[in-house]
Amino acid sequence: MKKLFLLLFLYLHVGILIINNSVMTRETYLDFFNKKSNYFDFLCGKIIRNSFFQIYGKYTGIETGYGFFGFNVRSTGFVINEYCGKTSNPEFNSLEAENRYGSLRSLYIDYLKYQFPENRIANQVDGMLEDYLDLVLKNVSAFAMRGKEVDCDSVLTGYYILELPKLVDLKNGAELNYELLPVKKFVYAIGK
C-alpha cells in the first residue's frame, strides 16, 4: 500500500511539474513574440492558476518556472535618488542584501510594458500595480534618506534602465558606452 501511495504521489508531483512548466513556457513564448493565445492556452492558464495548483506549488516550491533568463535577459534597472544635488542610495552591509535589492530593481521592468495604452486596457489591475510600485519606490527613497541631515525639502527619485550597445555592434567596432535611460521620475517632499 505504501508503495502505491508513493507511486501515486510521484506521478501527481511530476505531472504538476510538467503541466506548470509547459504552460508557463508557452505563455512566455506567446508574450515574448506578441502572439495571440487560443482557447487551449486560456484553459491551461486557468488550470495552473487553480487554487489547488497554486497552494501545492507554493508549499513545494514547484510554482517557479525554470526559464531563468529564458527567451531573453531582462534589462538592468536602477533606482537613483537625488538629494541636494547628490545621489543618495540605500546602503547595505552584505552582498546578499545587494542581490535581494537587485530583485526589486528588476521587478519594475515587468510593469514597463503596461505603460503602453493597449496593454493597460487589456489588464485592469495594472493601474493598481503601478500605484503599488510607486509606493514601494517611495519607501526605498525614504529608507535611503534615513539618518541623513535634512538640508533640502525634496528628493528626486528616478527609475532608469541601463542601455548598452549590442554585442553585434561591438563586433563591428562600436564603442562601449553605457547610458541610463530615464523611465520614471518622482519628487517627494520632505517635512523638515
Add this chain to the structure above:
Amino acid sequence: MPLVNRILNIFVYKIGFTNPIWISSFRIYGSLIFLFHFLSILPDFYTFWGQNAIVNPDIMDANIDNLMPTIYDIHQLINKYAALGFQTVANTIAIIYIISLISLALGLMSKISAAIALLTHLVLMQSINIFIYGVDFMTTICLFYLLIFPVGKYHSLDNYFLKKSNPENFDHGIFLRLFQIHWCLAYFFSGLSKALGPTWWNGEAIWKALNSYNQASLINPELWVNYPFIITFLGISTVWLELLFPIGVSVKNLRKTWIVSIILMHIAIGALLGLYFFSIVMILINLVGFWFPYFKTPTIFSR
C-alpha cells in the same frame, strides 16, 4: 499488486545499487548551505524584516496572495490575544528557522525539523516577496524534498538513537528517481525557454546578463568586449547543456562529463553574476542527485 511492482521495476529497481550517501549529503550539506545563506543576510536583517524595513511590512504584505501567511499576518493574529511587538515575532521566526536547520543537519527529529524549516523559510520569504530571487525557490524545493525523503534514516542522530536504519534499496531509490526527474525537467525547460529566444544563439543574452549590475561580480564585463566569440560560445553551450541534460545524465558514459560541465556553468554564474548561493545550491543538487548515488563503495561517511 503486480502493476505497481512492474512500474517500480522500470523506474526504481533498474537504477541498481545506489549509495545512500546521496541522501545524507543532501540533508547535511543542504541544511548547512541554507543556514549560511540565511546567516549571510543577518547584518541586514532589520533592513528586510524590521518594523522599519526598507519597504514597510504592511506594504509588502499587500502585494501577495493569501496562500501563505507573512510575519505581518502572524503578528496581527497574535496581537488579537497578546501584545507582542512585530520585531519580536520576526526575530522569533528567524531563530526558529536557524535552529531547525541546525537540527536538520544533525539529523535530529529530521522530519519535524524539515517541516519547521520549510514553513519558517516560506513565511520569511513571503514576508519580503519583492526581494526574493532564484535561490529562495530552490531552497523551498529542497526543503520540501528533505521533508518527504527518508533523510533521517542515514547518518543521523535519529538513526543513532533509534537504530532505525533500513538498508533496503527501495527506500531511497524511488526518492532518488523523483529527485532526478525533477531536475531533468527543470534543466530541460530552462534550456527550452532559452532555445526559443533568439538572443541565446547570438550571445546577446549572455552579454546582457554579464552587464547586469552586480557588485559581487568578480570580472568586469568590459573585459569581455574584445572576446565576443567567447560570449557567443557560452550562450550556445548553455542552451545545449540544459536542453540535453536529461539525455546527458542518463547515458552512463556521458554522466560525469555532463555534470562537470553543468557544475562549471554554475561556477561561472556565481563568479560572473555574483549569485554565489544560487550556484552553490545548484552544484549541491547536481552532486547529490547525479554523482554521489553512483559511488561504488561506501566511504567513511556512509557508515
